[in-house]
Amino acid sequence: MSTSVCLAVVGAGSRGTNYARLAVRAGAVVSSVAEPDPERRRLFAEEFALSEDRVFLTWEHLVAAPKVEDAVVIATQDRAHAEPAIAFAEAGYDILLEKPIAPTEEEAARIVGAVEATGVIMAVGHVMRYSDYTRELKALLDDGTIGRIVSVEHLEPIGWWHFAHSYVRGNWRNEASSSSMLMAKSSHDLDWLSYIVGRSVQRISSFGGLYWFTPKNKPVQAANRCIDCPLQKTCAYSATAIYEGFLEDPSFRVWPLGVLTPNPTRETVQEALENGPYGECVYNGQNDVADHQVVTLEFDDGATASFTAVAFTQLEFRKTRVFGTMGSIDGDGQHLTILDFATGETKTIDTMPSGGASAADGHGGADGRLVEAFLHAVASRDASALSSVRESFESHQLVWAAEQARERGEVVSL
Numbered sequence: 001m002s003t004s005v006c007l008a009v010v011g012a013g014s015r016g017t018n019y020a021r022l023a024v025r026a027g028a029v030v031s032s033v034a035e036p037d038p039e040r041r042r043l044f045a046e047e048f049a050l051s052e053d054r055v056f057l058t059w060e061h062l063v064a065a066p067k068v069e070d071a072v073v074i075a076t077q078d079r080a081h082a083e084p085a086i087a088f089a090e091a092g093y094d095i096l097l098e099k100p101i102a103p104t105e106e107e108a109a110r111i112v113g114a115v116e117a118t119g120v121i122m123a124v125g126h127v128m129r130y131s132d133y134t135r136e137l138k139a140l141l142d143d144g145t146i147g148r149i150v151s152v153e154h155l156e157p158i159g160w161w162h163f164a165h166s167y168v169r170g171n172w173r174n175e176a177s178s179s180s181m182l183m184a185k186s187s188h189d190l191d192w193l194s195y196i197v198g199r200s201v202q203r204i205s206s207f208g209g210l211y212w213f214t215p216k217n218k219p220v221q222a223a224n225r226c227i228d229c230p231l232q233k234t235c236a237y238s239a240t241a242i243y244e245g246f247l248e249d250p251s252f253r254v255w256p257l258g259v260l261t262p263n264p265t266r267e268t269v270q271e272a273l274e275n276g277p278y279g280e281c282v283y284n285g286q287n288d289v290a291d292h293q294v295v296t297l298e299f300d301d302g303a304t305a306s307f308t309a310v311a312f313t314q315l316e317f318r319k320t321r322v323f324g325t326m327g328s329i330d331g332d333g334q335h336l337t338i339l340d341f342a343t344g345e346t347k348t349i350d351t352m353p354s355g356g357a358s359a360a361d362g363h364g365g366a367d368g369r370l371v372e373a374f375l376h377a378v379a380s381r382d383a384s385a386l387s388s389v390r391e392s393f394e395s396h397q398l399v400w401a402a403e404q405a406r407e408r409g410e411v412v413s414l
Helices: 015-026 038-047 059-064 082-090 105-118 131-142 160-168 183-198 237-244 250-260 268-277 363-380 389-408
Strands: 004-010 029-034 071-074 094-097 120-124 149-155 203-210 294-300 304-310 320-323 329-330 335-340 345-352
Touching: 004 015, 004 059, 015 029, 015 038, 015 071, 015 183, 015 250, 015 363, 029 059, 059 082, 071 082, 082 094, 082 105, 094 363, 105 389, 120 363, 131 183, 131 294, 131 320, 131 363, 149 183, 160 183, 160 237, 160 250, 160 329, 183 294, 183 304, 183 389, 203 237, 203 389, 237 250, 237 268, 250 268, 294 389
Parallel strands: 004 029, 004 071, 071 094, 094 120, 149 304
Antiparallel strands: 149 320, 203 294, 294 304, 320 329, 329 335, 335 345
């Protein structure tokens, strides 16, 4: 793809940097950054050869400067989405906003209102919609390959070390400062389920919570930091074992190692484990978000879906089974195996994702597909390949309803 789109980036962490690299690879130009961390700001400016007058400490400085870009990538923390998104929409920037739109319905509604009022293009980082795997599955379902959809079974295997990294030690460990696990991690999945089924959700229920990562489960010998712990060689959640193992693979430099330190080396990672949150014991009680959750959906035609997100797995692609009136499809993130009830025959399609399931691998190529679709929309002024901001908001409403159902122990009607 070739494009002359010029981008600014707000938030030069792992997601912002990844989107910038993918945009440049697709032919765009990155010309500005706003990032409060001085080392991340410096490294980003060097990598993308930014002029000094286009390197900003805050998004407020960037949006107040003369507008030279077509669009902006906003990859700040969840609770810092609303104000920059609204300001850049009002300044006429098209926006690629990392998911979620915002943790609260009020903030998300303000963003959607600003986008719709100004007419700018906005894509939300629900990358799962854009993968080749999803496109193939959606085409099969829309073509009636298995008849009418009756039920869907969907699993998100978060991965034990990924959960410990992001939701126990990391930025999304505390709901008050970020969002619920379901919003931060699995708004992808409820958006994806509503997209592939193609129906409106009528009722929703949910169960789950924080099961394992609590002080009551801390071994008596465990220290407060892994680096001081006598169990660090045998504990599954040992920060020293997890992060030192990633040092041997350059693909993990941006994520997860780049979250610990802007310039990952053995020495800087060691320092982060000695002094930062990523070296803390997972049983210290610094987290409060759910480590397992089940959501059940009933669609307006009576079809159903169940979704499970769970920490205690390998980090893998999502697993999905779709049950139709004339057949079924089993998917593992790469392969789609179709059973035809009439003939008894099965056929397997290999969608050949580029890379693995993690952010380090671009979510199997889905990150790149989203960036390409966004750049095309900006350049052509045709956003038909993007999910609309209204669709994204409605899928967020499923998350808020599921959390209401889980917290109150009720079935929520929409």
